[in-house]
Amino acid sequence: MATTRCLTAILIIFSIFHISFATRRLTELVHDSTNLLQYHNGALLTGDISVNFIYYGNFKPSQKAIVTDFITSLSSTSLKSQTEPSVSTWWKMTEKYQTKSTKTLKLKLGKQISDEKYSLGKSLKDKDIVALASKGETRNAVNIVLTASDVLVDGFCSSRCGSHGSARAPASSKTVKGKNYKFAYIWVGNSETQCPGQCAWPFHQPIYGPQAAPLVAPNNDVGVDGMVINLAGLLAGTATNPFGNGYYQGDADAPLEAASACPGVYAKGAYPGYAGDLLIDSTTGASYNAHGTNGRKYLLPALYDPSTSTCSTLV
Numbered sequence: 356m357a358t359t360r361c362l363t364a365i366l367i368i369f370s371i372f373h374i375s376f377a378t379r380r381l382t383e384l385v386h387d388s389t390n391l392l393q394y395h396n397g398a399l400l401t402g403d404i405s406v407n408f409i410y411y412g413n414f415k416p417s418q419k420a421i422v423t424d425f426i427t428s429l430s431s432t433s434l435k436s437q438t439e440p441s442v443s444t445w446w447k448m449t450e451k452y453q454t455k456s457t458k459t460l461k462l463k464l465g466k467q468i469s470d471e472k473y474s475l476g477k478s479l480k481d482k483d484i485v486a487l488a489s490k491g492e493t494r495n496a497v498n499i500v501l502t503a504s505d506v507l508v509d510g511f512c513s514s515r516c517g518s519h520g521s522a523r524a525p526a527s528s529k530t531v532k533g534k535n536y537k538f539a540y541i542w543v544g545n546s547e548t549q550c551p552g553q554c555a556w557p558f559h560q561p562i563y564g565p566q567a568a569p570l571v572a573p574n575n576d577v578g579v580d581g582m583v584i585n586l587a588g589l590l591a592g593t594a595t596n597p598f599g600n601g602y603y604q605g606d607a608d609a610p611l612e613a614a615s616a617c618p619g620v621y622a623k624g625a626y627p628g629y630a631g632d633l634l635i636d637s638t639t640g641a642s643y644n645a646h647g648t649n650g651r652k653y654l655l656p657a658l659y660d661p662s663t664s665t666c667s668t669l670v
Contacts, residue, residue, distance in 0.1 A: 391616055392659060394455075395607075397600025400497070400539065400593065401458040405465030407491030411479075412503025413471055418579045421651070422501065425583050426464045428647030438646040440634075440669035445587075445645050448658040448667055449613065452595040452602055460594060466491060478507045485522045488540035493524040497539045497593055499586065504545040504578055516554035517543035517585040519593045539597040541589045547578025555581030557621075557630045557642070557654075565628025570642040573652040580654065588614030588656045602661070613658050617666035620657035625668075630654075634670055644669045 406426050410419065428442035446462075453460060468490050475483045484500055491498030502508055510518075521537040546554035552562035558572040558580055572580035592612035595602045603610035622631025622644055633642040636652060643652035660667040 391664060392595075392602040392604050392611070392613070392661060394602050395600040397596075397598055399453060399456060399595060399601050400460050400597050401453065401456045403461050403463065403495060405492055405496045406462050407465040407496055407498045408467045409487050409490055409498060409500045410467070410469045410471075410503075411475075411487055411500060412473060412477075412506050414469070414501065414503060418576060419467065420649075421574045421576060421579050422583060422586065423464055423467070424648050424651045425586070425653060426462060428645075428651065428653075429462050440645050442645045442647045442653060442655065445655050445658070445669055446591075448660060449591055449594045451661050452613070462497075465496060473506070477505060480509050484508065484518075484542045485520075485540065488522065488538075488542070489525055491540075493536075493538040497541065497590070497597075500540065500542045501582065502542070502544045504548045506544065507549075508542070508544055511544045512546065512550035512553055516546060516550075516581075517541065517589050519589045519597075521598045537598055539593050541586065541593055543582050543585045543589065545578040545582055547576075547581070551577055551581065554585065561628065567628055570630065570633070570654075571636075571640045573636065573639075573641040573643040573654060575639070575641070583653055584656060587653075588612075591656075591658055614656045616659040617657040620666050620668060621654060622668050622670045625657075631668065632670065 408419070408422065425442065429446045430443060450459065470487070475486065479487075479502065487500045488498040502511075519539065519541040521539050524536055524538050544554070550562075551559035555577050557567075557570045558577045559569050560566055574580050574583075591614045595613045596610065599607050599610075603612050604616070605611050619625060619627060620631060622633045625631035630642070631644075633644055633654070635642055641652065643654050645653045645655050647653055655669070657666040657668045659665075
């Protein structure tokens with residue numbers, strides 16, 4: 356993880372480029388885009404994978420619907436979700452990383468678990484995130500922990516807006532042969548009140564760097580629309596580097612991955628402090644770049660295209 360003396364520099368980079376996926380060393384942002392992400396011979400996510408949510412703290416039903424609709428949009432074939440540019444088209448970029456696998460990856464919405472009573476308190480450490488993630492399925496699954504806006508998590512806002520990793524499954528979830536195994540998990544915090552200028556940009560003005568007017572959030576929820584941006588990038592990183600030995604560049608503890616290799620880019624014409632030439636909803640004035648299920652619109656980060664060594668955007 357990044358050293359303490361790098362945190363100030365990282366904060367500035369977070370605000371200008373919106374690197375919200377894990378702690379990053381400043382030097383890792385200076386790179387040659389040619390063959391940027393190297394494959395480290397590890398397993399990738401393949402086959403049918405359920406996505407389980409663990410909501411920690413208070414989340415409104417409308418907020419839960421925003422994130423669950425995003426997940427169903429990834430593999431949806433409904434006509435509404437196929438309105439281009441679509442979430443499912445954005446997600447297809449990850450298939451370019453699956454060249455060494457005979458199975459395709461298909462995500463489906465799994466269980467939803469709510470912990471509204473803050474069973475572990477309102478100040479969490481990484482081990483608490485793992486404990487919460489362990490409440491979901493641990494076979495053929497990705498467990499996503501979402502923490503409410505009043506929950507503090509170690510490193511949240513100071514160096515990260517979310518993270519992904521893997522952990523050993525609980526003893527009660529051993530395989531048929533009795534061997535322990537790992538499962539993948541993601542954590543994302545709601546930054547609406549704690550640090551929207553870092554983790555909800557461009558729906559809030561950044562705390563440093565160029566000061567442009569914030570964009571209107573497509574689902575009218577700055578905190579959760581910001582969470583979707585972070586979740587999308589982390590999910591792409593999980594699919595392509597689930598156990599720390601897949602596709603990445605740099606330090607394995609703070610890697611550049613499929614989305615974090617393209618910081619702050621959401622559409623063509625993006626530059627520091629400007630997300631790019633996004634689509635605008637004529638009714639609400641909201642900015643977005645992807646259509647999802649149930650008439651949803653989302654803002655999703657650019658993904659690194661390994662076939663062209665460029666950052667690919669939907670618009």
